[in-house]
Amino acid sequence: MDNLLRCRACGYIMKESNKSGLCPACGVKRASFEPYKETVSAKRLWLLNQHLHGITVNFPQALAALLFLATAAGIAIQGLQENLIVVVRDIAILLPLSQAGGIFTGLIDGRTRFKRLMTPLLKTKMIVGSVALCFGIAIFVLGLDFRFSGMIPYALLALNACSLGCQVFLAKLGASMVCTKVPG
Secondary structure, three states: OOOEEEEOOOOOEEEOOOOOOEOOOOOOEHHHEEEEOOOOOHHHHHHHOOOHHHHHOHHHHHHHHHHHHHHHHHHHOHHHHHHHHHHHHHHHHHHHHHHHHHHHHHHHHHHHHHOOOOOHHHHHHHHHHHHHHHHHHHHHHHHOOOOOOOOHHHHHHHHHHHHHHHHHHHHHHHHHOOOOOOOO
């Protein structure tokens, strides 16, 4: 196993075999590197390095944004409605599935990273993620027989705005947890 170095300026951890004289994250000179010993077990570290949750959570964020744009475009531009009905329906089906995947990988990541799920931030993420999933399920139900008529597109737009708001909140909360020290 390679020896590790940690940048004292930003905390970035890299292999000592890194030939660069600069920190890849913040750019400070190699003089500010210090030896680092990994305290996480090899099995946990392998699972964390797969970044399952980080990859999976991008899907519902992208789908919620696309659904919002497609619905808004269909409301605003009458000539696009026929083409966008299929897009809106397909995204409405995929959204709750991707949200459920994000929740599942979040539970795995939280348990692996923090050894327990009942920390204050993880509880908040689970609650907001569940609310987002409820919005996603409502969007799915509305999208099953979606038409650009009456109040349906506006209801879908409102539900999706709430879902997108939850996704943004979860992303910001997750970003605040990136720099946490993983217990050994």
